[in-house]
Amino acid sequence: MVGFIKKCPECGSINLFLNQDKGEVICKDCGLVVEDKMVDFSQEWREFDSESAEKRRRTGAPMTYTQYDQGLGTEVGRKADLYALGGKDRNKFFRLRKWQYRISTAIERNLKLALAELKRVASYLKLPASVEEEAARIYTLSVQRGLVRGRSMESVVAGALYAACRRHEVPRTLDELSEASGIEKKEIGRTYRFVTRELGITILPSNPADYIPRFASSLKLSPETQSNAVEILEMAQKAELTSGRGPTGIAAAALYVSALLHGEKRTQREVADVAGVTEVTIRNRYKELLDKLKLEKEIKKTRKKNP
C-alpha cells in the first residue's frame, strides 16, 4: 500500500490506511499507528509568548486528547511575569486570572463528562482507538472555540465521532451513530457539518467500498460475494455512477447484485435494512448498475442455474 510497511506488526492485518494530513499510517483493524515519522503536512504551532513556547515544545510525555486536560493545565501568566507590572495592571491581571480559572475549570468539567460519553459511544460501535482519539481531539477543539454553546454536549460528541470515522475511512452511518448516542440523525448531521466547517476540517466523501465488509458480514454473505461487490463498485465508479449519490445506497445495490450473481439471494428489504436505505433506493441504483454495466445476461444465467 504505502512505503515499506505492508502489515500491521500488532495484529498482522494488511488493512492499513495512510492519513495524508497527519503523515501517519494507521491500522484500520486495531488502530495502531504503524508509521508516524512521515512528512507532516499539518500546521505548526505558533508561539505567542514564553509560556506557549514552552508548552508547545515537541518533547516530554506524549499528549493525548482522551484525557480531559491533555495532561496540561492552562493559566494566565506566571507569577514572575505578573510582578513585573505596576499595581493597576497587576489587579487587572489577577481578575483575568480568576476568570481564566473559572472558565478553564468549566471547560474541564465539560470535557470530563463529554469524553466519558464519547468513550461509551465509541465502544458501543467498536471503533478503533485511533478514531476515538481523533474524535476527542475534534471535541476538545470545539469546546475551546465555544462551538458547543447552544448545542447539546451529546450531539457534538456524536458529530465529532462521525467526523472522525469519516476521516479514518471506517465510516459508520448516521443511523448507527444515532442509535448508539440516542441523538436524532438530523441533529448529528447538523452539528457534524457545523463543527467541521468551523474547524476547517476537510473530509473526503466516503467511499462506498468502505461499507461493504460490514454490510456483507451482517448479511452473512460469502467472501467471494463480498469481493465481487467491491469489483462491481469499481466498475460503477468508472462508469461515473457514484458521484453525487449516497454511498450507502450504492454499496447496498452492489452487494445485492453480487449476492444474486453468487446464488446467495437476499431480498431487497434485507439489504436495505442493514444499509439503512430504502428498497426504492436499492432498486434505482440496481437498475443503473444493470443498465451501465451490462450485467443483465449474467443475472439471467444465474437465474437459470438457481431457480
Add this chain to the structure above:
DNA sequence: AAGACGAAAGTGGTTGA
C-alpha cells in the same frame, strides 16, 4: 402470499442569484 417494481408526492439539504 411475499417479493419486486414503479409512479407520485413529500422531505431536508445544497446551490446560485
Add this chain to the structure above:
DNA sequence: TCAACAACTTTCGTCTT
C-alpha cells in the same frame, strides 16, 4: 435570503414468482 434542484424517502397500487 429565497427559489430551484437533485437525491432520497414514504406510500401505495400493480405485476411476478
